[in-house]
Amino acid sequence: MDASLLTITPGAAEPIYRQIVEQLRRMIAGGQLPPGELLPSVREVAGFHAINPMTVSRAYSLLEGEGLLERLRGTGMAVAQRARRARSEAERMSLLEPRLHDLARAARELELPAGRVLRRLGELLEDGE
Amino acid sequence: MDASLLTITPGAAEPIYRQIVEQLRRMIAGGQLPPGELLPSVREVAGFHAINPMTVSRAYSLLEGEGLLERLRGTGMAVAQRARRARSEAERMSLLEPRLHDLARAARELELPAGRVLRRLGELLEDGE
Amino acid sequence: MDASLLTITPGAAEPIYRQIVEQLRRMIAGGQLPPGELLPSVREVAGFHAINPMTVSRAYSLLEGEGLLERLRGTGMAVAQRARRARSEAERMSLLEPRLHDLARAARELELPAGRVLRRLGELLEDGE
Amino acid sequence: MDASLLTITPGAAEPIYRQIVEQLRRMIAGGQLPPGELLPSVREVAGFHAINPMTVSRAYSLLEGEGLLERLRGTGMAVAQRARRARSEAERMSLLEPRLHDLARAARELELPAGRVLRRLGELLEDGE
C-alpha cells in the first residue's frame, strides 16, 4: 500500500490520527487492504503528508491494539492475518449506519426533500468510481 | 419550542454545546423554528437533559453571535427576526454537502454498492417524516 | 483514588504507560477500583511521579479505548459503569496465568525445587497484606 | 543440544533475542546444559524457528560476552568451561526473585487469595517434571 492512498486533512475537526485510523479500518473491512498487506512506514506517511511521525505511530498502535494490524519486527506494520478479511456486505453496511442516521437527521432538520438528497448522494457515489 | 425537542447525547464524540448549536441552526434554516419562536430557558434545557447550564448558555451565545438568536430581556432567547427564515433549497443543500462527501467516501472505502447505500438512506429519510 | 497508589518504576523494561495500564486494569478487575471511582488527574499523576503528562494521558486513553474508563468531560476520568466490577475469581485467576506459566518455566530451567519456590512466593503474598 | 529445545514466540512482548538469552542462561545455571555442551548452529536455530539468523547470532554473542558461551573455531558455540555450572540453590533462587515479586504484586491487585495462587503454581511446577 502507498502513503498517497491516505487522505489527510489537517485542521479538520477530526484529529489526524483518527482520520488515519478510520480510513484504514474501512479499507481493511472493505477488503481493499487484504491480510498480510504491508503498510507504508511511519516515516513515509509522516513525510508524505508533512505530519509528525508520532501522530502516524499513534494511529498504527491503536489499530494494532484492535488486532487489525500486526507488527512485523524490523519490517513494519501489516494487516493482521486474523483480521476478518471479507466481511459480509451487511456487516460493512452496519459500519456506515451511524453516518447515515446523522445525515438523515440533518436533512430532515433542514427540511430538504428526500429525492434531492438521494440524487446528490448518487452523483457523489458515482464520482469516486 | 420545548426542551424535549433537542436530542443530547453526552459522551458522544461531538461536544454537547455543538450538538445544540447544530441542531438549532438546522431547525432555523429549515423553518421548523420560525423567527420570534421562543426557546426553552437555559435552566430548562440543562435540567431536562441533566447537563451543565454553562454548556447550554455557551451554545445560545454562539448562535446569538451568529445573529440567529436574539436575547429578549426578561423573557429569554428567541429566534431572531432577521434570521433568514426559509433559505433557498440550494443554500440548505450546501449545508449538507460536507456530510455527503464524507459518507460517499466512507461507502467507497467499505466497497459498498451505491444502490444499497441509497436504498438504506431512502428508508431513513422516510422514517423521520 | 490517589496518585500515590500507583507504583511507577522508570527505567524498568516495561514502559511507564503500560505499567499504569496494567495496574489499573488489575485494580479494576479486582474490585479495588469500583465503577464510578474517579481517577487522579493526568497532571496529578504526572506531577506526583515526575513523569510527562502525555505518558499518563496515553495510559488513560488506552483504557478508555478498552471500555474500562470513561471520560467525564470537564471532570476527569472515572472507572466505567459498564466495567465488569467483581469478576469471578476464576476470571481474575486467568489474568494471572501467563505470569504463572513464565514463572514455572523459569523455575524448572533453573532446576529449583518446587517447595522452595512455593515457600518464597507464600512469604511474598503474606507481606503485602 | 537440539534447536527444538528452545521455545521461541515471535510476536511476544519479549524480544526474540532476549527469549533465547534468558532461556540459555537459565539452562546453564540450572545445569541442564553442562560446560562443553555444543549448541545448535545459528543457521539451525534460525531455520528451525523461522527467525532471522542475525537475531540468533546476537543472542549467542551476548552470552559469549558474559562468558557463558565460548566460540570453538570451526565447530560452533559451546557452553564455556569456565561457566559456573551448578550455582548454589540460593544463587539460582535470586534469579527468580524479580518475577516472584511481580507475581505477588499482580495477585494482590487482583485480590486473589494466596492459597489459590500457590495451589495453581504448584500444579504448573509438577507438570513440567
Added chain:
DNA sequence: GTGGTCTAGACCACG
C-alpha cells in the same frame, strides 16, 4: 479546572 492533540527532537530496541 479537566483531557486532547500535535510538534520537534532525542534516544532506544529490533532485525
Added chain:
DNA sequence: GTGGTCTAGACCACA
C-alpha cells in the same frame, strides 16, 4: 532500515 518511548512545551476544547 523498522517502530517505540519519552520529554518539553504549545495550543485547543470542554464544563
